[in-house]
Amino acid sequence: MPGRHQWQNRFRENVCRWTVPREVILALLSRTTEHLTAKDIYGSLYSMYPGIGLTTIYRTLELLHRLGLVHKVAAGDGQSRYALKREDKEDHHHHLICTRCGKIVDYRDFVQEELELVKKTEEALTKKHSFLIQDHNIEFLGLCEKCR
Amino acid sequence: MPGRHQWQNRFRENVCRWTVPREVILALLSRTTEHLTAKDIYGSLYSMYPGIGLTTIYRTLELLHRLGLVHKVAAGDGQSRYALKREDKEDHHHHLICTRCGKIVDYRDFVQEELELVKKTEEALTKKHSFLIQDHNIEFLGLCEKCR
DNA sequence: ATTATAGTTGAAAATGATTATCATTATCTA
DNA sequence: TAGATAATGATAATCATTTTCAACTATAAT
Numbered sequence: 001m002p003g004r005h006q007w008q009n010r011f012r013e014n015v016c017r018w019t020v021p022r023e024v025i026l027a028l029l030s031r032t033t034e035h036l037t038a039k040d041i042y043g044s045l046y047s048m049y050p051g052i053g054l055t056t057i058y059r060t061l062e063l064l065h066r067l068g069l070v071h072k073v074a075a076g077d078g079q080s081r082y083a084l085k086r087e088d089k090e091d092h093h094h095h096l097i098c099t100r101c102g103k104i105v106d107y108r109d110f111v112q113e114e115l116e117l118v119k120k121t122e123e124a125l126t127k128k129h130s131f132l133i134q135d136h137n138i139e140f141l142g143l144c145e146k147c148r
Numbered sequence: 149m150p151g152r153h154q155w156q157n158r159f160r161e162n163v164c165r166w167t168v169p170r171e172v173i174l175a176l177l178s179r180t181t182e183h184l185t186a187k188d189i190y191g192s193l194y195s196m197y198p199g200i201g202l203t204t205i206y207r208t209l210e211l212l213h214r215l216g217l218v219h220k221v222a223a224g225d226g227q228s229r230y231a232l233k234r235e236d237k238e239d240h241h242h243h244l245i246c247t248r249c250g251k252i253v254d255y256r257d258f259v260q261e262e263l264e265l266v267k268k269t270e271e272a273l274t275k276k277h278s279f280l281i282q283d284h285n286i287e288f289l290g291l292c293e294k295c296r
Numbered sequence: 297a298t299t300a301t302a303g304t305t306g307a308a309a310a311t312g313a314t315t316a317t318c319a320t321t322a323t324c325t326a
Numbered sequence: 327t328a329g330a331t332a333a334t335g336a337t338a339a340t341c342a343t344t345t346t347c348a349a350c351t352a353t354a355a356t
Binding site: 016017019021022051052053054055056059078 | 331332333334335336337342343
Binding site: 167 | 303304306313314
């Protein structure tokens with residue numbers, strides 16, 4: 001449990017309570033780099049914590065997203081997938097998404113150039129369109145080896 | 149109706165028939181640069197063509213997407229939005245998406261740099277992960293002026 | 297032109313992800 | 327420890343998208 005106390009504090013700041021479901025969900029997310037759906041999480045947690053409700057998982061994920069702790073990705077297969085944001089810069093990455101099965105592969109190529117471009121673009125767009133930009137996505141869509 | 153005959157041919161090649169609903173939907177999409185939901189389209193078409201069914205709209209949009217004629221964008225508000233692909237290079241753009249109301253703004257800044265990066269990345273990823281890449285998205289997520 | 301064939305359509309029902317409701321329970325503050 | 331209130335989880339409700347299926351129609355062959 002790496003940033004457990006940081007999380008607790010982050011929660012308190014936002015008038016949120018530190019509860020068992022929240023801890024368990026964060027712990028699960030921090031153990032993997034996969035992008036999980038709400039049901040993935042429900043399934044993984046079931047053996048450890050059979051009482052947990054799907055509703056709570058959705059609510060918690062939404063909260064984490066609101067607090068900026070997770071990335072939310074719409075894979076185009078109808079479900080949203082979530083992954084913990086890693087603070088460490090080395091981890092910056094984008095997605096390669098299979099539009100048939102929803103599989104998400106992370107890639108980290110050309111990060112430096114991406115970051116420069118993203119930064120420039122973000123500044124320009126914020127001014128031009130009065131948007132409050134919170135996140136960005138660069139994704140490539142296609143078919144994975146199996147689905148091709 | 150700009151590319152009407154091209155569309156007809158494109159359809160024939162794929163064992164698809166050229167029907168009234170399909171023509172009407174394509175005509176509507178070609179009249180705007182907005183990103184429309186299935187319901188938007190249903191609503192717009194209703195006065196002109198009251199008989200059309202939502203089902204058909206979904207089916208047609210999926211077909212157009214499969215034929216590579218439209219872009220499909222998941223705005224994160226639960227609905228998919230569709231826009232006709234324009235062949236003309238001047239039109240290349242990406243999206244600024246409001247995660248609260250689903251509004252999509254196109255932008256065309258730094259296109260040249262983007263295209264270079266995209267091309268390089270696409271080549272690298274295709275090889276490395278055996279993906280068949282069909283499309284890409286660069287999008288910035290946030291809150292528009294009204295939703296902020 | 298007529299017909300046979302397969303692709304299309306639209307209404308209704310089904311599905312599946314996500315959200316709202318609400319009584320109960322748990323966290324945190326004083 | 328008690329009280330205020332946020333969080334939980336079961337259930338029902340929403341809402342976008344799909345499936346089903348009988349009726350219809352574009353197209354190719356006759």
